[in-house]
Amino acid sequence: MNLDPFYEELETVLKESLTLLPVGGNVLDICCGKGWLTRLLFNYVRANIIGIDKDEVNIDDCCVKAGNFPIIS
Incomplete structure (x- = not known):
C-alpha cells in the first residue's frame, strides 16, 4: 500500500490491466x-523482470525492498 x-x-488500474498481459516472458523496466x-x-x-536505473541509490533501495525476489546486481 502506498501513502x-x-x-x-x-x-488499482494497473492490477486490472495486468491481467490482460500474457503470463511469462521477459520484461525490461527502464528507469x-x-x-x-x-x-x-x-x-x-x-x-x-529486468529493472535498470542509472541512480545507484534507487537500485540499492529496490534490492532492499525486493524481499525474496530473484535479484542480480
Missing part, C-alpha cells in the same frame, strides 16, 4: 527507480 493517493489509484512497478509486474505477470 500517495496517486499511486493507490495507479496500482525502474525504487522498483515499485518492477515488483508489481513480477507479482502479476510472472515474467523475468
Whole structure:
C-alpha cells in the first residue's frame, strides 16, 4: 500500500490491466527507480523482470525492498 493517493489509484488500474498481459516472458523496466512497478509486474505477470536505473541509490533501495525476489546486481 502506498501513502500517495496517486499511486493507490495507479496500482488499482494497473492490477486490472495486468491481467490482460500474457503470463511469462521477459520484461525490461527502464528507469525502474525504487522498483515499485518492477515488483508489481513480477507479482502479476510472472515474467523475468529486468529493472535498470542509472541512480545507484534507487537500485540499492529496490534490492532492499525486493524481499525474496530473484535479484542480480
